[in-house]
Amino acid sequence: MRQRCSRYLIRFWRAAEGIASIEFVLTFPILILFLTAAIDFGRLYADYHAISKSVRDATRYLTRVDGTATGLNIDCTSETIQIGGPPGQILAENARRLAMTGRFDGDPATDWLLGSWTANSLTQAATGIVVSVECMDNPIGTVTFGGFYEGDTMIPSIVLEATVPFHFSLAQIFQIGPDITFTITHKMAHFGT
Numbered sequence: 001m002r003q004r005c006s007r008y009l010i011r012f013w014r015a016a017e018g019i020a021s022i023e024f025v026l027t028f029p030i031l032i033l034f035l036t037a038a039i040d041f042g043r044l045y046a047d048y049h050a051i052s053k054s055v056r057d058a059t060r061y062l063t064r065v066d067g068t069a070t071g072l073n074i075d076c077t078s079e080t081i082q083i084g085g086p087p088g089q090i091l092a093e094n095a096r097r098l099a100m101t102g103r104f105d106g107d108p109a110t111d112w113l114l115g116s117w118t119a120n121s122l123t124q125a126a127t128g129i130v131v132s133v134e135c136m137d138n139p140i141g142t143v144t145f146g147g148f149y150e151g152d153t154m155i156p157s158i159v160l161e162a163t164v165p166f167h168f169s170l171a172q173i174f175q176i177g178p179d180i181t182f183t184i185t186h187k188m189a190h191f192g193t
Contacts, residue, residue, distance in 0.1 A: 036170040044166055047114045050102075051164050052184050054113060058099035059160040059186040062131065065091060074190060076135035076154035083131065093122040096129045099162055116165045116179075128163035134187065161185045 065072060072091060073082040083092045100108040100117060108119040108127065119126040135154040167179045 033170070040168045040170060043169075047164075047166060048182060048184070050113050051099075051117070051162065052186075054099050054102045055160055055162050055184045056186045057102070058095040058129075059158055059188050061098055062091070062095050062158045062160065063188045063190045074133050074156045074158075076133070076156050079133055079135050081131060081133040081158070092131065095131065095160065096122045096124075096127045099129055099160065100127060114164060114166070116167045130161045130163075132159045132161070133157065133190075134159050136189075156190045157187050158190050159185060159187045 062072070075081075083089065094104050096119075097106055097108060098104055100106070100113065100119065101111045102113055103111070108122065110118075112118045117128075124130055134157045136157060138153055138155045162184050163181055164184065165179060165181050170176075171179065
């Protein structure tokens with residue numbers, strides 16, 4: 001009996017018919033993990049690029065509008081920006097809509113660039129988009145800034161900062177891993193009057 005058992009064990013140990021199947025079963029989850037990670041990082045890069053472009057476009061839009069006609073008041077002494085009145089609210093909503101959807105007429109609840117970054121209203125709290133101003137010194141007499149701020153001591157710059165959530169698909173499927181939030185900031189000198 002003992003000899004028979006040892007013969008079966010030796011034959012089982014030397015058998016090679018199912019080795020490939022066992023190796024495949026052991027390595028397949030690791031291959032799927034690598035494939036999913038590559039897809040997720042590709043999505044992260046593509047989403048970051050799309051949102052970065054749309055934030056840059058929204059900042060460019062805010063820097064080119066006439067502040068006196070639209071309710072955009074920039075104060076370089078206290079580095080504050082006030083977007084007031086109905087024209088100013090439309091201006092802020094247009095900038096947030098442009099950042100979130102890539103279009104002025106886009107609806108952030110349905111026409112989003114990134115599925116995890118949606119909003120039912122276009123307020124700062126709902127969208128995660130903050131508009132602020134930074135003022136830079138203007139070296140009077142040595143450099144003129146395109147003629148717009150010649151003789152002024154400060155040059156206002158519009159800063160648009162968007163906080164955008166991102167969800168990894170592997171983390172959603174298996175309920176593991178963190179979701180991340182990236183912040184995109186773009187700054188451009190205000191050319192409006």
